Amino acid sequence: MASRTAALAAVALGVLGVGVAARLRWPDSGPTLDCAPESVRIRPDGVATCGEGAVPTGAQALALGRRLDLNSATEEELALLPGVGRSLARSLVEAREEQGGFKRWEDVDAVRGVGAAKLQTLQAATSLGAPPDAGPVW
Numbered sequence: 001m002a003s004r005t006a007a008l009a010a011v012a013l014g015v016l017g018v019g020v021a022a023r024l025r026w027p028d029s030g031p032t033l034d035c036a037p038e039s040v041r042i043r044p045d046g047v048a049t050c051g052e053g054a055v056p057t058g059a060q061a062l063a064l065g066r067r068l069d070l071n072s073a074t075e076e077e078l079a080l081l082p083g084v085g086r087s088l089a090r091s092l093v094e095a096r097e098e099q100g101g102f103k104r105w106e107d108v109d110a111v112r113g114v115g116a117a118k119l120q121t122l123q124a125a126t127s128l129g130a131p132p133d134a135g136p137v138w
Helices: 002-025 058-063 075-078 087-100 105-109 115-126
Strands: none
Touching: 002 075, 075 087, 087 105, 105 115
16 A cells, blocks of 8 residues: 555656646746837748838737737638638628728627627727737737
8 A cells, every 4th residue: 555655646746847847948928029019020031020021910910919900901811800700701891891991899880790799809809990000909
């Protein structure tokens, strides 16, 4: 019985040791780049940098935690948002074109397929006419 307890204790200590080692080597949650999110640019090779490059748009902006402009985002970009999908993205683009752009969130809420939950998602991930770097997505 004592040998079984000793073996279980050794296994438990081993698992604890692996957990501590993994935690010490885990990536830092701090920002990788030393510039503000709105200063991030994408080099021609696709790497994000604080230096020269293009302003991130669409999927790149979303990956960097930036908002999309609901009045200029493409159907493909909108479909990348959680819970939106192709059908709703298409409806949003069609409604935007019919209205000449969304001016108020009530205009967005009136689009078929947009309910309270989807509207909250859109408000968190997009802006109405503001620059794409208007703040973090979540």
